[in-house]
Amino acid sequence: MILKNIKLIVVLMMSMLTTSAVFAQDDVGLTAKQVVEKFQSELIAVMKDGKKLGYAGRYEKLSEPISNSHDLTKIARIVVGKEWEKLSEDQQQKLTDIFIRLSISSYAHNFKDYSGESFGFDSEEETTRGGVVVHTHLVIPNDKPVKFDYMLKEKGNSWRIINIIANGVSDLALKRSEYTTILQREGFEVLMTKINEKIDSYSKL
Amino acid sequence: MPINVNSSINIRLKVISVSLVMAVALAACATTTGVEHATNKDDPYENVNRAMYHFNDKLDDYLAAPVSKVYNKVTPQFARTGVFNFFSNLKNINVIVNDALQAKFMQGARDSGRFLLNSTLGLGGFVDVATDTGLDLNVEDFDQTLAVWGVPAGSYLVLPIIGPSTMRGIPGAAFDVAANPSTYLGVPIQLVSLLNTRATAEGSLKFIDEASLDPYVFTRESFLQWRNNLATDGKSESSMDFGDDLDELNSGTKQSGAKIEPAPQDISKTKHKLELLAPLQ
Numbered sequence: 001m002i003l004k005n006i007k008l009i010v011v012l013m014m015s016m017l018t019t020s021a022v023f024a025q026d027d028v029g030l031t032a033k034q035v036v037e038k039f040q041s042e043l044i045a046v047m048k049d050g051k052k053l054g055y056a057g058r059y060e061k062l063s064e065p066i067s068n069s070h071d072l073t074k075i076a077r078i079v080v081g082k083e084w085e086k087l088s089e090d091q092q093q094k095l096t097d098i099f100i101r102l103s104i105s106s107y108a109h110n111f112k113d114y115s116g117e118s119f120g121f122d123s124e125e126e127t128t129r130g131g132v133v134v135h136t137h138l139v140i141p142n143d144k145p146v147k148f149d150y151m152l153k154e155k156g157n158s159w160r161i162i163n164i165i166a167n168g169v170s171d172l173a174l175k176r177s178e179y180t181t182i183l184q185r186e187g188f189e190v191l192m193t194k195i196n197e198k199i200d201s202y203s204k205l
Numbered sequence: 206m207p208i209n210v211n212s213s214i215n216i217r218l219k220v221i222s223v224s225l226v227m228a229v230a231l232a233a234c235a236t237t238t239g240v241e242h243a244t245n246k247d248d249p250y251e252n253v254n255r256a257m258y259h260f261n262d263k264l265d266d267y268l269a270a271p272v273s274k275v276y277n278k279v280t281p282q283f284a285r286t287g288v289f290n291f292f293s294n295l296k297n298i299n300v301i302v303n304d305a306l307q308a309k310f311m312q313g314a315r316d317s318g319r320f321l322l323n324s325t326l327g328l329g330g331f332v333d334v335a336t337d338t339g340l341d342l343n344v345e346d347f348d349q350t351l352a353v354w355g356v357p358a359g360s361y362l363v364l365p366i367i368g369p370s371t372m373r374g375i376p377g378a379a380f381d382v383a384a385n386p387s388t389y390l391g392v393p394i395q396l397v398s399l400l401n402t403r404a405t406a407e408g409s410l411k412f413i414d415e416a417s418l419d420p421y422v423f424t425r426e427s428f429l430q431w432r433n434n435l436a437t438d439g440k441s442e443s444s445m446d447f448g449d450d451l452d453e454l455n456s457g458t459k460q461s462g463a464k465i466e467p468a469p470q471d472i473s474k475t476k477h478k479l480e481l482l483a484p485l486q
Contacts, residue, residue, distance in 0.1 A: 167434070168430060169437075174432065177426045181419055191418075195418065
């Protein structure tokens with residue numbers, strides 16, 4: 001009887017461990033292409049429910065998929081370029097936190113409803129520095145498709161998106177120019193204020 | 206996501222017709238001022254450019270936007286689309302000329318087919334029937350031709366009324382204006398073209414305001430990237446791989462504000478990009 005109970009407990013513990021492992025290592029073991037496709041399908045799913053969810057609902061639903069598929073900490077660092085080193089640890093942490101909020105709210109704002117859009121995979125290629133670029137396109141009914149190229153880097157055991165290039169325009173390069181310019185011309189506090197205002201306007205529009 | 210930005214920048218560039226003389230004057234003036242605060246090597250005249258950007262912005266706020274609002278109210282959507290198609294069709298002649306100058310003969314043949322189809326079955330260009338038959342609109346202009354011939358873009362410039370450009374963009378625009386039949390249709394027709402272009406750009410301009418923290422930098426970066434992407438037919442991989450950028454950040458050797466150099470790429474691997482962006486070549 002005792003043996004049976006121990007067996008049961010072990011089985012239970014094993015299954016719990018497996019479940020938690022699945023949750024904790026959401027995108028572990030996926031290829032770069034799979035990370036992108038998983039994220040895109042999650043995005044489309046949120047768009048389909050977009051109106052019903054509202055901004056807050058979309059933000060909540062997208063939060064985990066975005067954090068699991070993007071390396072937002074690294075992106076936050078790249079977008080301020082060399083200015084990163086001039087920031088205090090406290091400022092670096094503040095910037096990273098607010099940048100994560102901005103990224104999710106930007107998705108929640110821009111992908112608010114669904115009118116038949118779908119993503120298609122084109123190809124993938126390795127870059128010379130160990131990254132992978134996944135080329136996809138967004139099909140929009142009655143409009144020209146938009147090319148979406150995802151640049152991914154390996155972080156631990158998983159692939160993470162660090163840049164998105166839409167029709168040849170790099171989101172990272174764009175943000176980097178904006179952020180470094182504001183830091184150089186107006187300083188850290190102004191950058192924080194501007195990002196906060198942006199998040200605020202995304203939540204209202 | 207900068208989805209609509211390209212078309213907006215394109216449209217701003219399209220608002221060409223008025224003051225090339227002023228443009229040249231500005232370029233001359235720009236060579237003597239604004240250098241001391243430069244932070245971006247592509248934009249050494251940032252201070253002058255910013256001033257011009259704000260001038261254009263105010264001009265848009267107080268003149269172009271209100272007029273365009275009225276125009277939007279009094280004309281139905283199908284009329285605006287028709288007018289847009291008409292001018293877009295006339296511009297095809299310039300596209301075909303530049304196809305030839307860049308030795309894109311297959312694309313030139315298809316663009317000629319597009320022009321003929323839209324000019325006849327498309328009722329003089331008002332209806333875009335060619336796109337439905339697979340003859341998509343291509344964007345080719347003399348600035349791209351100069352790029353293909355190896356002329357560097359030069360510094361970024363914001364021109365009065367016209368908006369974003371580069372040093373190379375000035376002769377490029379002069380050629381395009383000369384090669385566009387609508388230039389010779391008289392001032393009233395050109396005003397309609399301008400008005401319709403501005404009205405069509407409404408959504409894109411709103412997007413810039415919405416997406417950017419610094420609209421000037423946002424416009425400059427998306428313009429330069431978009432032009433580079435067009436000039437290289439999507440082959441350019443610049444700004445895609447930030448790996449070396451991070452390495453340099455760690456070692457602290459990178460100059461602030463310097464442009465990220467493109468990662469070396471195997472062109473054969475990016476062939477599909479050519480097919481996607483310019484399927485008619």
